[in-house]
Amino acid sequence: MARFGAFCFPGTGHLYPMTALARSLQLRGHEVVIFGIADTEATVRAAGIEFCQIGAEDYPPGTLKMLDEHLARLKGIAAFRFTLARIRNSTRMILRDGPQAVRLANVETLLVDEAEFAGNVADHLGLSWISIALLPPLLPDDRFPPFWFGWSAGQDRLSRFRNRLAIRFLLRIASPIFNEVNQQRIEWGLKPLTNPEDGLSPIAQITQLPQALEFEISGKNPVGLYYTGPFLHAQQRPPVDFPWERLDGRPIIYASMGTLQNGSESIFKTITDACAGLDAQLVISLGGGLDPARLGKLAGDPLVVRFVPQLEILKRASLVITHAGINTVLESLSEGVPMVAIPLANDQPGVAARLRARGACVVVSRHTLNLARLRKAVLLVLEDGKYREAAQVLQKTIQTLNGPDRAADLIEQVLHIRPTQLNP
Structure with missing residues (x-):
């Protein structure tokens, strides 16, 4: 049996699949605690998952509704910039409150939504961690267009050059987040992040996107990337x-x-x-x-x-x-x-x-x-x-896919742990 901690962006589109994955791990005899702000507690507990609040100072009850209402009025680059600002603020809070919360929860491994930066907390505490892509996976690979852009995955030189430019553009926009992270990593005595892939788990990147829905790309998948299927447990929906x-x-x-x-x-x-x-x-x-x-x-x-x-x-x-x-x-x-x-x-x-x-x-x-x-x-x-x-x-x-179970299989395999029980 293992005890996992999970960090997840506070939106239903992230919480539902993360709790589905957590439920599959629990059915195998593992324990999972999800760290989150006050407004996410009801959703997590309703799914039967242990909850640990962080960010009480920054995110009192009702904050999420206010942020979501503002985002609802935005489109395009304005929405993207606002989302990045939310991630930056959330990252600052996680880097501040996360280490103590993780220590007190006594977890062994972190599961980190790729919209969060809690992998740095794991690095600081010397814990293993796995990237969980609830959106299409972050791919610093010029065969794939970044998922913020709606173009096709052409494999010619011009298409791949365009993809490289898009990756650089997004990194530049996201640089305030990386600066925030690197400042804290330096204070912790950790090596700064220098490349996009540095922000992904060195163990595994698991995505709920089915391979059948990914672009047809020549060559092998990036090392450590695993496609599964939708993370869904219908009975967990309110x-x-x-x-x-x-x-x-x-x-x-x-x-x-x-x-x-x-x-x-x-x-x-x-x-x-x-x-x-x-x-x-x-x-x-x-x-x-x-x-x-x-x-x-x-x-x-x-x-x-x-x-x-x-x-x-x-x-x-x-x-x-x-x-x-x-x-x-x-x-x-x-x-x-x-x-x-x-x-x-x-x-x-x-x-x-x-x-x-x-x-x-x-x-x-x-x-x-x-x-x-x-x-x-x-x-x-x-x-x-x-x-x-x-x-x-x-x-x-x-x-033919059972996304949560396939992801749980992969987590156990890459961490070399075994379930204590298997429930249908």
Whole structure:
């Protein structure tokens, strides 16, 4: 048996998969404690995972809602810069509070979300640690475009040169975070980070992205990178009240812009206008970002709610209109549902590009989004069976995967530990 500590970005898109992984480790007889701010405690404990609060001074209850509401109003580079600022502030707090919390929790190994920098705490304490990519993995490899960009993975010299420039650009923007980290590492007597790969675990990088959804790249995967599958335990999701009686039996178009960047009324209104008049019922999840009343009367009289029991509604959906957040994409593919993607910021363009490369979606840029383009995309995906066929090909692959169990296998293998029990 081992005792793990986990650090995770405080958003449901990170917490749900991390708690799913933690649950799989617990079922094998291991112990897991997740370190997080006050606003994440309820989600972690509801999943049956031990919780240890950090950042009480910086992140009192209610802080997360305020940060998420601000992010919901941002797009593109502004959203990316705000996200980097959040990561920088979180990193500063983790480097300050993390060592003592980890010591008191008496953990042996850390599992570190790649959106956090807690691997430096492990280095300081002399602990082993593993990188967990809940987004597409960070790849300092010019065969892959950084996932902040929505272009394809061409293997010609020009494409690889473009990828190198993009990696340098992102490193430059993120330099304040690395400066913060290196200042603390020097104080701890550790070698500063000099390359992107220095911020990844030297033991393993485990991603919930299935290999089948990654770009088809010539050559081997980067050393130490392991693709698994969606980190999902459906029973860990909190119950959501939903007016099932209002479904009218028509095919369902499900639209969600996620739980973070979901504050744009204009996007939701464009979606409703684009779907009006179709022989389908539009169901919109606002993700908590807006009050349904603010949208007023909408074309086509869609069913609009704050939250949807997403795993259940996807089983009935014919099409998903999405921001291309990785969890919504993976959950949609698990049900073989094709998509129209409107990536807004951060990792979403890269997720959408991978989905498009596999033929399971049409991508509509937020910069060119309008009624005509979105309606054309919706009709194309609904009427051309190749998109559903591509989604179902990915579904068949994903159904053979048990992402949390595969990740737990890998963690045990690379750390040379054995489970004390295996539960079905």
